[in-house]
Amino acid sequence: MTGDLLIMTVFGSIGIAIFGLFFGLVYKGIDRKIVAHMQKRVGPPIRQPFLDVIKLMNKETVLPENAVGWMYSMAPLVCLASSIILLLYIPMGGLDQVFENGALLGGHGDIILVLYLLIIPSLAMVAGGFASGSPFATVGAQREMVTMMSYEFPLAVVIIAIVWKLSTAGGDVFSLSLIAGNPIWNSVGLLGLIGAFILLLALVIVTPGEVAKIPFDVAEAETEIAHGLLAEYSGRNLALFYLADGVKTFAMASLVIVLFFPYNISPVLEQYVALGDFTILVDFLFFLLKVFLVLLFSVTLVRAGMARLRITQVVSVYWITVTLIALFGLVLLMWDNQFDVGWF
Amino acid sequence: MILMMLKTIGGFWDPLILVLAAIVVAIIAYIIRAAGRRNHKTGEQAKPFFSGVAEPSKEAMHVRASNLYWGFTEALKGYYTSMKKMHSGMLNDYIGWFVGIAALIFVVLFVMEVL
Numbered sequence: 001m002t003g004d005l006l007i008m009t010v011f012g013s014i015g016i017a018i019f020g021l022f023f024g025l026v027y028k029g030i031d032r033k034i035v036a037h038m039q040k041r042v043g044p045p046i047r048q049p050f051l052d053v054i055k056l057m058n059k060e061t062v063l064p065e066n067a068v069g070w071m072y073s074m075a076p077l078v079c080l081a082s083s084i085i086l087l088l089y090i091p092m093g094g095l096d097q098v099f100e101n102g103a104l105l106g107g108h109g110d111i112i113l114v115l116y117l118l119i120i121p122s123l124a125m126v127a128g129g130f131a132s133g134s135p136f137a138t139v140g141a142q143r144e145m146v147t148m149m150s151y152e153f154p155l156a157v158v159i160i161a162i163v164w165k166l167s168t169a170g171g172d173v174f175s176l177s178l179i180a181g182n183p184i185w186n187s188v189g190l191l192g193l194i195g196a197f198i199l200l201l202a203l204v205i206v207t208p209g210e211v212a213k214i215p216f217d218v219a220e221a222e223t224e225i226a227h228g229l230l231a232e233y234s235g236r237n238l239a240l241f242y243l244a245d246g247v248k249t250f251a252m253a254s255l256v257i258v259l260f261f262p263y264n265i266s267p268v269l270e271q272y273v274a275l276g277d278f279t280i281l282v283d284f285l286f287f288l289l290k291v292f293l294v295l296l297f298s299v300t301l302v303r304a305g306m307a308r309l310r311i312t313q314v315v316s317v318y319w320i321t322v323t324l325i326a327l328f329g330l331v332l333l334m335w336d337n338q339f340d341v342g343w344f
Numbered sequence: 345m346i347l348m349m350l351k352t353i354g355g356f357w358d359p360l361i362l363v364l365a366a367i368v369v370a371i372i373a374y375i376i377r378a379a380g381r382r383n384h385k386t387g388e389q390a391k392p393f394f395s396g397v398a399e400p401s402k403e404a405m406h407v408r409a410s411n412l413y414w415g416f417t418e419a420l421k422g423y424y425t426s427m428k429k430m431h432s433g434m435l436n437d438y439i440g441w442f443v444g445i446a447a448l449i450f451v452v453l454f455v456m457e458v459l
Contacts, residue, residue, distance in 0.1 A: 065386075084372070311418075
């Protein structure tokens with residue numbers, strides 16, 4: 001039993017890592033293509049992120065003379081590794097028929113663990129920025145830290161709200177498979193539905209902050225602080241950060257799906273056509289479509305239509321506006337339970 | 345059983361499995377990194393990027409720790425200003441707060457008991 005688990009962890013981690021790296025770059029390419037079209041540009045081909053990684057791997061990896069060498073070199077490794085680990089715990093559509101809990105290690109860690117793991121890539125970037133010995137990188141690292149402190153609060157409120165709603169059902173309410181198995185939309189009345197929509201809105205606003213995209217990319221602000229905490233990074237180290245960005249973005253979108261859109265399409269299609277062995281494939285493709293839609297609405301369209309906020313605006317948006325929105329959603333969920341308004 | 349699941353009232357996780365997975369993916373990340381170009385020139389390009397301006401002294405370039413949370417404290421300036429006023433350093437003020445809050449708690453408890 002233990003031996004099987006160890007073997008599954010080792011080989012499964014390799015498989016999920018390849019999967020995460022591939023789709024992370026694919027979605028990066030799609031994102032760039034759509035933004036380019038929205039700005040009336042042709043844009044790069046979807047395979048461009050793959051070419052970027054190959055190019056970066058062939059570039060020189062400069063170690064700045066002011067850098068703290070070991071920390072500067074370790075940061076990209078930790079960033080990429082922790083981004084990949086996230087995918088081992090987050091259930092994905094279709095994989096619930098392959099793994100017991102929808103994810104390789106779904107039964108060995110809950111959503112609190114995922115919340116902590118989400119922090120590690122950002123912390124690694126902060127450590128790398130401070131270790132760079134550059135004023136631009138230091139300012140970027142400082143901004144990343146402040147941004148991280150800002151979006152964690154509303155993110156925690158959203159997750160606590162969903163878990164609280166599930167607590168009436170019993171079981172390990174922090175388990176991601178339980179959350180995915182009991183979609184919030186199925187157990188709410190009218191007030192709860194409005195509350196859940198508000199929580200979804202809060203999470204959609206948190207997502208670009210979590211993956212450092214416009215308008216919350218103050219830590220990397222290219223035109224302002226020359227790529228901020230990545231200012232001194234080059235070559236293979238920069239390639240690792242680039243890969244980690246793709247993987248973390250994919251993981252974050254997967255988390256949004258688990259929390260709000262965990263439905264599979266196979267039960268609907270089964271009514272019209274027998275899917276047989278293709279059930280896993282159909283559900284998995286549907287999951288990829290959902291990831292695309294989440295990224296389209298929370299990252300791509302937002303970054304194409306908005307300008308970068310100032311760091312003080314990022315803090316006030318997350319700590320005041322989005323937190324209040326999320327708390328209001330939580331209160332509506334509680335009222336939904338307490339008053340039992342139903343649908344009329 | 346070597347692998348122990350840690351459970352609390354709310355959550356659960358398995359630290360050894362996490363460490364094992366972390367080692368595997370760290371090795372993968374290391375292999376990817378090792379596939380990249382290693383050599384690089386030293387000298388001019390190893391100096392920190394400063395928009396082409398001559399590099400000032402290290403002390404002048406250093407961002408002070410007091411500025412670390414600047415964006416945060418600046419955005420929540422109103423809150424921090426009022427909090428600083430409260431933290432006057434006067435023992436009388438702190439005892440006053442303690443007595444006031446304790447009285448408030450007793451009033452709340454009393455009202456809850458009566459109702």
